[in-house]
Amino acid sequence: MKLYQLTIHEARARLVAGEISAVELTEAVQARIMAVDNDVKAYLTLTPEEALAQARVADERRATGEDTPLLGIPLAIKDLLCTAGVPTTCGSRILENFSPPYDATVIARLKAAGAVLLGKTNMDEFAMGSSTENSAFFTTRNPWDLDRVPGGSSGGSAAAVAADECVGALGTDTGGSVRQPASLCGVVGLKPTYGRVSRYGLVAFASSLDQVGVLAKDVADAAILLQVIAGHDAHDSTSLDVPVPEYSAALSGDVQGVRVGVPREYFIEGMQPEVEAAVRAAVDRLADLGAQVMEVGLPHTEYAVPVYYLIAPAEASANLARYDGVRYALRVDDGGLGAMYKVTRGQGFGPEVKRRIMLGTYALSAGYYDAYYLKAQKVRTLVRADFDAAFEQVDVIVAPTCPTTAFRIGEKTDDPLQMYLSDVFTLSMNLAGICGLSLPCGFDTGNLPIGLQVMGPALGEQQVLRVAHAYEQATDWHTRRPPL
């Protein structure tokens, strides 16, 4: 096994035992990036010197007997998270030259835990998209098939993990942006409960839905990363001030008696038959392991797409008002102040961002607010109530993460509604603010990964990790690597 293929817990064991140094590990991962990233195109920015300096510091700290959870572990960061002095573009021309004066809280926590930061990963512009095709810079490719998308919006982070171009990564998930690319790239992607992880320094898209998540090579690594980033932050008034449990303790391998719900609404016409078969087989596997499987109903699932695509663009239209050519990066001058705003924004934002700003502005505008925005907020209450009722009967809900495996680059770019509909299985979780993850549960005949989504109630990360880990330990999907 190559050094760059190690998981966090495997690398940690070798670092602790003194078998490898953080510098060796970092150099191995950097060499891997040099070897494959011309094909995968996962990274927007690399910080090789800074990473090696952090690795040297990690080795020095370890030599003095220090040991922190991520000491010397090389990670990748989605370019939506602020990194002090390192460009943070959000995949947008409008922020092409933006370098934040501070670290996001999650970045500060990773650094405090000793992590080595390799660089910033590609994404759909302002996290709006499901394929990275909306990046203003380039499209990341799926390591399993370079003609296909890696998913999005955290497609760069998912592809980097799948291609062993980092040991783990951070992403963000507003409507599935961690889980969907994890599913399409065959890695583990965890979206924590809304409020579990600080959003300070996460560039805002839809503030009632955004959450930082992790992308990892296995479930144990996801638990390690969550442990480091979870917790209250006075800088984020929406962060929950509740104790953080020991997530690794949930990885017992035992699901005896755990109640697993299967929602009938997540097996729909038009989904890829191989996806349904793989997910059904995974459910059977959990039953074999002792879980108590039952059907549950989430009857408002079909309304999640319109609810999400009204609420998220409405919030985005307000959040993105700050890009006005005054305080950050791009300005296009064209006469007076009013014209400067319009021309800067017209040229600085890409087509999907403008589409969503238009949609959100319309939904909030006089005469349409009640019919669209308020209506969507009311139906959001019904979507939440579905989950509340289901979690009275079961401990976790399992379902497909996506209706299909990775689609071809360019296949859906002409039809935004079709692209939105591909998010049908991930949006509801954000609307309800609950937690969940995607992990590999098989491959289709084209050797493309299939994702299993495990959902838990608010602050139910432990039971989600427990079930996902038990399934993972009983299978070997997570050990497969793309043919790069």
Next chain:
Amino acid sequence: MKLSQEQVQHIADLARLALSDEEKALYQEQLSAILEYFERLQELDTAAIPPTATVLPLRNVMRADEPRPPFSRDDILANAPAAEDGCFKVPAVL
């Protein structure tokens, strides 16, 4: 729900977006199709359902009103397209 050209222009003005004629025509068509799909929300009777603006139980989070070190002015202005005398500089308003 078919949006008119005038509505598309009105929304773009509200959002402070300069759009080309091609963009306006494209968004007119695409937003109309998206809004037509979204009409299915009207099937649901939500008269008695309260709206969800946030999933959190938190309201009005307070903190002690104590001075803390601010960002340096130079660091903040470093990202501005134009600055002068420690201020953001903008084109003439009038």
